[in-house]
Amino acid sequence: MTTTTDNPSHIIDQGLFRGTVGRYASGITIITGHDDQGPIGFTCQSFYSVSVDPPVVSFSVMKTSTTYPRIRDAGTFTVNILSRDQEAVSNQFARRGTDKWADIRWSPTTRGNPVLVESLAWLDCTIWAEHDAGDHLIVLGRVIELGTSPEEHPDPLVYFQGQYRALHELDPA
Numbered sequence: 001m002t003t004t005t006d007n008p009s010h011i012i013d014q015g016l017f018r019g020t021v022g023r024y025a026s027g028i029t030i031i032t033g034h035d036d037q038g039p040i041g042f043t044c045q046s047f048y049s050v051s052v053d054p055p056v057v058s059f060s061v062m063k064t065s066t067t068y069p070r071i072r073d074a075g076t077f078t079v080n081i082l083s084r085d086q087e088a089v090s091n092q093f094a095r096r097g098t099d100k101w102a103d104i105r106w107s108p109t110t111r112g113n114p115v116l117v118e119s120l121a122w123l124d125c126t127i128w129a130e131h132d133a134g135d136h137l138i139v140l141g142r143v144i145e146l147g148t149s150p151e152e153h154p155d156p157l158v159y160f161q162g163q164y165r166a167l168h169e170l171d172p173a
């Protein structure tokens, strides 16, 4: 289906926009950090790798996030790339105003940022740049340390059309 708009101000229906970009399958991450009040974090789909030399990654965060200003003040964050076993953890870190850290097992990076148990991989970053982008901010992080899970959690958590998926669900075979 093709939908065009001849509205001169190029207003795109928000539901149509969400439905269209929702056809881009991605993994899911939890961006973590810490400050003097303890560990902080939020669920984030918009992670991607930007540059190899220097190693830089990026994510977008809503301007209404209560977590991100604390991460910005701390100056560092860790990207936790989630495994298929972490669907409940993803939902837990998407709920503002709750105890996101209840029953969560984690260990600190050298800089003290939480690496969640069962994550597939993690990247510890310093904030490199931040750009205004509509209702979001684009954050660029310079990678300073990274690691992969020592345990067996080989399958990623996949998000597609507003739902969590397993890789085999996307396999046409």
Ligand SMILES: Cc1cc2nc3c(=O)[nH]c(=O)nc-3n(C[C@H](O)[C@H](O)[C@H](O)COP(=O)(O)O)c2cc1C
Residues within 6 Å of the ligand: 028, 041, 042, 043, 044, 045, 046, 047, 060, 061, 062, 064, 065, 066, 067, 068, 090, 091, 093, 094, 095, 096, 097, 159
């Ligand atoms: C699957 C999924 C993906 C999400 N991706 C993003 C994202 O890329 N950026 C973002 O700002 N919020 C994202 N969210 C929403 C935040 O996790 C949620 O609003 C969170 O509570 C942030 O608000 P807080 O920092 O005030 O707690 C996502 C939520 C879910 C369930």
